[in-house]
Amino acid sequence: MMHRLAPVHIGLAVAFIGLVLLPLWISNPYVISVLTLAALYAIFASSWDILSGYIGQLNFGHAVFFGVGAYATGFLGPHLHPLFVLLAGGLTAVGFAFLVGVPCLKLRGPYLSLTTLVFPLILERLAFTFRDVTGGEYGITVSSPLSRIGLYYASLALLLATLFRAIGDDDQAAMAAGINTTRFKLGAFVLGAAFAGLGGVLYAYHLRHVGPETFSLFTSFSIVIMGIVGGMGTIFGPAIGACFLTLLGESLREIETFRILIYSAVLILCVMLFPKGLWGLRNALRGFIRKPVASGGPQ
Amino acid sequence: MAADIIIFGTIWGAIYTILALGFTLIFGVARILNLAYGAMYLVASYLIYSLVSGLNLAAIPAWFIAVAATCLMGMALYRVFIFPLRDSLGRVLIVTAGIAILLQEVAVLAYSTEPRYVPTAISGSFAIMHVRVTYQQLVTIVVAIVLVFALHEFLVRSRLGRELRAVAQDTEMAALMGISVERVYLSAMVISTGLAAAAGALVAPFLTVSPDMGWSPLLVAFTIVVLGGLGSLWGTIIAAFIVAYAEMLTAFLISPQLRDAVTFAIMIATLTVRPHGLFGKGIVE
Numbered sequence: 001m002m003h004r005l006a007p008v009h010i011g012l013a014v015a016f017i018g019l020v021l022l023p024l025w026i027s028n029p030y031v032i033s034v035l036t037l038a039a040l041y042a043i044f045a046s047s048w049d050i051l052s053g054y055i056g057q058l059n060f061g062h063a064v065f066f067g068v069g070a071y072a073t074g075f076l077g078p079h080l081h082p083l084f085v086l087l088a089g090g091l092t093a094v095g096f097a098f099l100v101g102v103p104c105l106k107l108r109g110p111y112l113s114l115t116t117l118v119f120p121l122i123l124e125r126l127a128f129t130f131r132d133v134t135g136g137e138y139g140i141t142v143s144s145p146l147s148r149i150g151l152y153y154a155s156l157a158l159l160l161a162t163l164f165r166a167i168g169d170d171d172q173a174a175m176a177a178g179i180n181t182t183r184f185k186l187g188a189f190v191l192g193a194a195f196a197g198l199g200g201v202l203y204a205y206h207l208r209h210v211g212p213e214t215f216s217l218f219t220s221f222s223i224v225i226m227g228i229v230g231g232m233g234t235i236f237g238p239a240i241g242a243c244f245l246t247l248l249g250e251s252l253r254e255i256e257t258f259r260i261l262i263y264s265a266v267l268i269l270c271v272m273l274f275p276k277g278l279w280g281l282r283n284a285l286r287g288f289i290r291k292p293v294a295s296g297g298p299q
Numbered sequence: 300m301a302a303d304i305i306i307f308g309t310i311w312g313a314i315y316t317i318l319a320l321g322f323t324l325i326f327g328v329a330r331i332l333n334l335a336y337g338a339m340y341l342v343a344s345y346l347i348y349s350l351v352s353g354l355n356l357a358a359i360p361a362w363f364i365a366v367a368a369t370c371l372m373g374m375a376l377y378r379v380f381i382f383p384l385r386d387s388l389g390r391v392l393i394v395t396a397g398i399a400i401l402l403q404e405v406a407v408l409a410y411s412t413e414p415r416y417v418p419t420a421i422s423g424s425f426a427i428m429h430v431r432v433t434y435q436q437l438v439t440i441v442v443a444i445v446l447v448f449a450l451h452e453f454l455v456r457s458r459l460g461r462e463l464r465a466v467a468q469d470t471e472m473a474a475l476m477g478i479s480v481e482r483v484y485l486s487a488m489v490i491s492t493g494l495a496a497a498a499g500a501l502v503a504p505f506l507t508v509s510p511d512m513g514w515s516p517l518l519v520a521f522t523i524v525v526l527g528g529l530g531s532l533w534g535t536i537i538a539a540f541i542v543a544y545a546e547m548l549t550a551f552l553i554s555p556q557l558r559d560a561v562t563f564a565i566m567i568a569t570l571t572v573r574p575h576g577l578f579g580k581g582i583v584e
Contacts, residue, residue: 058389060396103571109388110332114521115570118563121518125560217514221400228393257407264400271394272383 008282012236019156023149032152036206038246039155043162043199045226045238050166051192052224053233055185057108061116063220064100064123065093065193069200071127074140074210082145086201093197094190101189105182117220124215139211142204155202159239162195166235218260225267231279240278302428304547310436312543313443314498315519319527319535320450321494322520327529328467328487331381332388334395337517338402339492340499343369344508345406347500348417358420358504366496373492377485399513406510414507439501446497450490451532459486467530515559522566528576538577541565 019039023032048062069089076085100119104112127134134140146154204210213219222245230241245266249259274280318340325331346365350356356364376398384390424433454460465473466483474480498516506512519542527538542562549561569576 058392103567106574107570110392111525111570111574113392114518115567118518118566122560122563125557129554129556218400221396224393224396257404260400261404261408264397264404267397268380268394268401271390271397272380275390 008236016156016160020153023152029148032148033206034247034250036148036152036155037250038243039152039159040199040203040206041223041226041242041246042239043155043159043202044196044223045230045242046159046162046166046235047192047195047199048223048227049192049232049235049238050162050195051188052227053235053238055188056233058113058224059116059192060113060224061100061119061121061220062192062196062223063215064096064116064120065196066200066203067120067123067214067219068092068096069197070204070207070210070214071134071140072197073201073204074142077142077204086198089201090194090197093193093200096197097189097193098186100193101186104189105185117217120215120220121217124212127212127215134212137212139209139213142208142210144205144208146205151202151206155199155206158195158198158202162199163235163239165191165195222263225263229266229270229277231277234277234279237277237279244278300551302430304544304551306427306430306432308540308544308547310432310440311546312540313440314502315523315539315543316536317443317446317494317498317501318516318520319523319539320447320532321491321498322517323524323529323535324463324494325487325491326524328463329385329484330388331385331391331484331488332395333381333488333491334392334517335376335398335402336395336491336495336520337513337515338399339369339373339495339513340516341406341510341513342372342402343496343499344417344503344506344512345410345415347503348410348415348508351417352415362420362500365500366493369496369499370489370493373496374485374489377488381488399517403510403513410508410510412510414509416507417503419504433505435504439505442497442501446494447532447536450494459483463487515562518559518566519562522562522569525566526569526576528578531578534576534578 019035022035026032044062044066047065048059051057051062052059069092072089072092073085076088080088096119100116104115107115127139128136131137144151200214203214223242226242226245227238228241229245230239231237245263248262248266252258252262270277276283322333322336325333325336343365346368347361350361350364351358354361376395380394380398381391384394419433419435421434421438424431426432454464462473462478462483463486465476465478466480470480473483495516523535523538523542526541527534527536542565545561545565546558550558
């Protein structure tokens, strides 16, 4: 099925090319580092959306997938070639997709949400307890095989791959709608987890560290917040929500508490006032522009 | 060791019973899964800390003020945030999660992440089977039993209690009978918040109060409701004690850090293997 090329897609493509060319003008390592982080969160949020948006169920524990990818990097980074580390991160996440996905197959609504919520929390407790292996609260130091710029491009490339794969799935989602196949649901778990796991490897390289806070409640919730604020079920929306909130959060970086406070306030406002998120505002904006022409408006 | 597990398991079983009853009340009656439930426990704990340590209030009035103020807050939360989103279970879930995170961070700003200690109302302790039990813990069990009994009597005998049960069984029929469903929902929210607050204010003196303390009671209450089934008082009580003993076994035999993890594992196992709970009348449709 052909996708109609909307102005917004052209806009996104231009923005993306701008991001690719950006290091030619700006070499400030801080800016590059923030943009890398934004791209990584965009990967997590859009891979969250592959799962949550398409099956219409809120996954409250996406951190489990990129968290195990990050820990795989911590364990295997010193011993393997980076490409194998990437593969291992993706495969570990896929393994966990089955572990989490199979119990979730029959669950819906809040049951699915709370079941997914507790998986990363269990791993967090285990990481604290088995400190000989995981380094406890100090975690594991990771050395990156890539330069800052290299990591930036790797993150952009993975983001592009995630977005393309996700919109490719759109048609499949449409076909599966109403059929409610177990395979489709598990497939969404595996696909979402795989991209998150790959992102987790880059995340560990970016932070040069992996620790139990990766599995914390707030890490999982921040992905949900990005997804909801961006617009759940739209793939691009969560990616944009992730960029928006990461940049907003970074401007308030001095105090972590303020960042969390702002995230939760934005979430509450969004759910109350704009349930379709930032991506939904796009439609509202279009409706506003076209209003003088088409009387009656949408619906 | 065995004595520790039995005694502390019993104390926590009593606290968990209150927590689970409050959680199941709002969920059973109004189908609201309130993720800010644990935050109410948190608010009550900090209120009692402020009242007792800050204002030097006596323990008993402080306890009543903390619970009453938290109830008002629950009422406000319902009116402002939950009521407009009532028709969407998913949006209620998200907004209450947002509120829980927000309140946690407000607590960080107001009190820092440093754990706080609430002075015990009744000092002193005694020993059963060589395990030291404080009078505060004994009072907690007694209050828990009184609350469970009072809740049972309220649901069975009072007019509002009967309306609550009618709405829980069949909302449409209850509305046709002239029951104001909205008023019942609000009452359920207030009583539910009150039970979370009562538990929070009861345990504050023998735990430390810290901003992240609200999540574990929420997840424990959810686990118990899943395990015990909805609308069964005995199911809830038995499930609460199963979870409490399982936690104490893990804490004493393996590691205190894994205490929560075993509850989470029980939740996953129940939903996977026995989604209707131990006693049939499950909550998973």
